[in-house]
Amino acid sequence: MADKCYIHLLGLISIYYFTGTSGEEVINVFCSDGLNVTLLCGDAPPDCRSTMWIYNKDNKTGVDLFTKGIKQMDHKRVSLGSYCSLNIYKTTIEDHGLYTCRQLNTDPYTDVNVYLHVLHVSLSSTQTEIKAGRNVTLSCQLYFFDGYDCEGLLHEDGFQIIWVNEFDVNLQSVSRYQISSSTEHCNSSLTTTLLNEDNNRELRCQIIKGTEVKTSDRYTVKYLVQKHN
CATH class of the missing domain: 2.60.40.10 (Immunoglobulins)
Incomplete structure (x- = not known):
């Protein structure tokens, strides 16, 4: 970065x-x-x-x-x-x-x-284990002036909050990801069940207007490596 x-x-x-x-x-x-x-x-x-x-x-x-x-x-x-x-x-x-x-x-x-x-991406506070087979929920929050109107910012001014992977694929169209957004609170959440290949995968939340990325924050999935004697 x-x-x-x-x-x-x-x-x-x-x-x-x-x-x-x-x-x-x-x-x-x-x-x-x-x-x-x-x-x-x-x-x-x-x-x-x-x-x-x-x-x-x-x-x-x-x-x-x-x-x-x-x-x-x-x-x-x-x-x-x-x-x-x-x-x-x-x-x-x-x-x-x-x-x-x-x-x-x-x-x-x-x-x-x-x-x-x-813009800030965080892991749900209820997450206890990050490993294959577990569900994970990420929250993407846009923090803004208390007197500002997020609805106007995101809709009237044409900005969007989206999730993409490291290859810039929009995850809204990928069925294994459940994405929900709230213009009232200016945030978007992503939930998915982790697969083996998700270790070290990068998930990005972006503010876009049209095709132009205005800013982006990210979370990298890290599995705990088990040590064997």
């Missing part, structure tokens, strides 16, 4: 621009759990002396990350990049939310609102 999550890296991250109702610039960013991501700040001055970054997870009071280029809290995984972009190192599901880049040198000030959506 690549160790950076910039927009030019083969679909690991994708950015979409549109204009909000009040004229702010709005950006949607899709990234996978564990990757580095850079959030752009529009036409920010390079010295960042008039730039703020504000983080908001749940439509409540925001947290100041940077004010006039100075870090406001002890957050080791965030830093400023070129033209006041915000770098997040090893993104986690806790990083999802709204990031606002605010320029204080204009009257009124101008905002760029960046929504960071984080």
Whole structure:
């Protein structure tokens, strides 16, 4: 897996621009759990002396990350990049939310609102053994800003959550996989009975639009090797 999550890296991250109702610039960013991501700040001055970054997870009071280029809290995984972009190192599901880049040198000030959506695949907490003959259930969750509408994101904007194998075969059409999705909770689950040949098999959950992969997270099946005396 690549160790950076910039927009030019083969679909690991994708950015979409549109204009909000009040004229702010709005950006949607899709990234996978564990990757580095850079959030752009529009036409920010390079010295960042008039730039703020504000983080908001749940439509409540925001947290100041940077004010006039100075870090406001002890957050080791965030830093400023070129033209006041915000770098997040090893993104986690806790990083999802709204990031606002605010320029204080204009009257009124101008905002760029960046929504960071984080994709994460996990094994069901009820799984006790991973081996041939056992059922396995994987959950693929898209974590997003609490004030965002997943139904609109996935349907109105044309995005989909799908499962594929390491050969990019869509598993929706493979009968041995049972897949169910919920736009209310922005997730998709996959259940299958494991076969002998599934050891080391990679299952991927992807966010796509049309034929383009926007981001992807994966789970590799690992069987416990029995030791013989």
